[in-house]
Amino acid sequence: MAPSADVSGASLPMGTQEHTTRQSNPYQPVGDFLSNVSRFKLIESTLREGEQFANAFFDTETKIKIARALDDFGVDYIELTSPAASEQSRLDCEAICKLGLKAKILTHVRCTMEDAKIAVETGVDGLDVVIGTSHFLREFSHGKDMEYITKSAIEVINFIKSKGLEVRFSSEDSFRSDLVDLLSLYRTVDKVGVNRVGIADTVGCASPRQVYDLVRTLRGVVSCDIEVHMHNDTGCAISNAFCALEAGATHVDVSVLGIGERNGITPLGGLMARMIVSDREYVTKKYKLHKLKEIEDLVAEAVQINTPFNNYITGFCAFTHKAGIHAKAILNNPSTYEIIDPADFGMTRYVHFASRLTGWNAVKTRVGQLGLTMTDEQVKLVTTKIKALADVRPIAIDDADSIIRSFHLSLDSDAPAAPAVST
């Protein structure tokens, strides 16, 4: 979505800003040996979970474009739709494996020998195996009991390992599964030698402290890596991923703009926003953050959606400051009302001054941008005029500028009252 006409603002120079001033709160938790917040890995699933988004249809060319862009961004893994889903899905999987990307290529398969056999032939680096373990899915989806699930899991895992590929084993709907069943299953597959186990909040019901507790418990049961897959139905997908990392998870599933089944999963950009606040150095060194908007635009166009107005980092208002009190402080030091430096993502800041909530500090900056000179008293006077008009109707940047210029002109014609103008 393009900024609408009445989003008037003044872009600030970025060079004046010091990253060291973006410090976190003074009583952040002390170092925690469990936490992987500073060494997490991304499993990018736009080409798997994202393909399950209502609007998604990716042809081969688009899939390749997206895969290359994600690889360039620096994601650790790219996950693809199961080659068992359709013939074209299989061909696309093979095509992407042949691109020679730095990212490892994974495909996502049901826990059956049939699917695994098709998948191992595509050239992928690893398989993400999944099976439903909640009583809902056991009853209404596949109809299998835990004994059967365990037996299939061992068979499929051993087969994938025999092909020399990475294997992840995940339950589906983990947060509505029986804890003892789940831990028992994970302990078994860990002993069989999986690279990762996965925890999936398939319906988006989990809450952050619940995620922390489950992952921390699991951390004590398995020695392999732990991946988490969080849906966003109740608005916790980013938080839940973060709390999982705090509890010892190692890998997070994301998709561009969060697209996936229903309203989707943890978004790549949103997770970057969360993680850069926690460890700016790790995130900025590992990922090409200034490519984020380009990737989002590519995917948004492919699935015919608008980037949400309030999207993390790239939404049109993410770095727009409006209330007078905010504008004043931001002009003094951006860290006052910003925890993320827009320049890290190649974005810019706007200080909104054409509204009734504006303050004279914001107007003063605008006066300077227009190349005019006024005393503080004069700026305060013209601010009153801007607020008065903005009180009656929405005003655009042009309107505010006109008021400033007209006021400045009246000062010129009244020289004794405004000696500062001529300097």
Added chain:
Amino acid sequence: MAPSADVSGASLPMGTQEHTTRQSNPYQPVGDFLSNVSRFKLIESTLREGEQFANAFFDTETKIKIARALDDFGVDYIELTSPAASEQSRLDCEAICKLGLKAKILTHVRCTMEDAKIAVETGVDGLDVVIGTSHFLREFSHGKDMEYITKSAIEVINFIKSKGLEVRFSSEDSFRSDLVDLLSLYRTVDKVGVNRVGIADTVGCASPRQVYDLVRTLRGVVSCDIEVHMHNDTGCAISNAFCALEAGATHVDVSVLGIGERNGITPLGGLMARMIVSDREYVTKKYKLHKLKEIEDLVAEAVQINTPFNNYITGFCAFTHKAGIHAKAILNNPSTYEIIDPADFGMTRYVHFASRLTGWNAVKTRVGQLGLTMTDEQVKLVTTKIKALADVRPIAIDDADSIIRSFHLSLDSDAPAAPAVST
């Protein structure tokens, strides 16, 4: 945003669904005496925080419409822009106080006698007083020290109480303030007799477990209510509000679609999604959830934005199911892949069957909706045909229906092969 043409789907009857089957996970935390998850109150701030959204300009008529709609929805409080912001803000505040709404009316003021004096004359039920306490805001915004802040707070609070009004005292940027300063200040204002203290994550940097810890600590220091105000810059606004309630907070600030400074705060709809999963009875009895979409549409139009494609509950894909394995289970029992019943919000579910990820269970339902009869084997065969076309290009519901009808016709002309068709 209107659903685009290729979101083909089959709406399911709602009456078949039992709410009792939407149970939570089997190992949810046991009852916690600190938690207010089942008795939270809403402070709706679309007309204050929301007015600080880049695009917002609410004229008096729009403000009144929004206030009435929120009141009808059942919010406990409606918070308005400070009457000190502009003359029209003051007049609008008076006008809304005169509507005789069930919700209490609050206005949000800086911690100064000047602002408080203007506000108490408007007819509001209470004042939300705020002052910055982080070293950033003390240095770059108002330039006051903690001693000065404490002194002003006491004076302003006593003045408001002398007028018989409710008073909340909040720090700004609480999560980057010194913990000891903060607790000391809150203990003081609690003793002076405030109704609520507020914790504000003004820059959106806080994480869920950090919020839990701070609110739980504060719960042991003050005896008054605790309000939280969470910005969403790093995607934790809903989670942080939820964790605050778990730790003993009583009131949550929200705005429609989350609109506010930058990318906004905890959204009303998103919080409803979170809370209905935690306590369906409390939420459905207290709030008119089926009015949510109407309120969101009203505000979206007033500030000229599109509802995000992935918006909680009301986004066009919130209840759309696409992958074959999901569709099959949803058709058996919606709880398998849905934690929220769309009917609670007057919304409907779509099972997407016109894609290459479809499965024969979804197609079988569509065959039934078209009034056709086929054996399972025949449905599986036509599913292959649909997937084959969907593998080549995006297909619309009409395309899939055409394939089904054409296939069904071919069965009629080949009677011996399809005896079930004629029954």
